[in-house]
Amino acid sequence: xxxxxxxxxxxxxxxxxxxxxxxxxxxxxxxxxxxxxxxxxxxxxxxxxxxxxxxxxxxxxxxxxxxxxxxxxxxxxxxxxxxxxxxxxxxxx
Numbered sequence: 001x002x003x004x005x006x007x008x009x010x011x012x013x014x015x016x017x018x019x020x021x022x023x024x025x026x027x028x029x030x031x032x033x034x035x036x037x038x039x040x041x042x043x044x045x046x047x048x049x050x051x052x053x054x055x056x057x058x059x060x061x062x063x064x065x066x067x068x069x070x071x072x073x074x075x076x077x078x079x080x081x082x083x084x085x086x087x088x089x090x091x092x093x
Contacts, residue, residue, distance in 0.1 A: 007079065023037055024060070031064075052072055059079060061080060
């Protein structure tokens with residue numbers, strides 16, 4: 001039960017924050033840079049980076065250097081995909 005509680009706590013930190021939820025939605029379409037994400041979620045790049053740091057620490061997103069930019073994506077097979085599915089279910093309700 002400890003693992004389920006920890007997973008639920010991680011998911012809650014994403015779903016209960018509107019900016020993080022919008023970042024996850026944006027990343028569900030594919031990898032994006034901080035600037036792209038900032039435009040999509042209506043935040044500054046610095047504010048978006050803070051949310052991305054939390055999402056990285058939670059194991060929801062990962063980043064990869066692409067030239068001068070860092071591109072973010074949902075961790076394959078991880079909680080990020082579960083969060084996307086949960087957000088879809090909540091949107092359909």
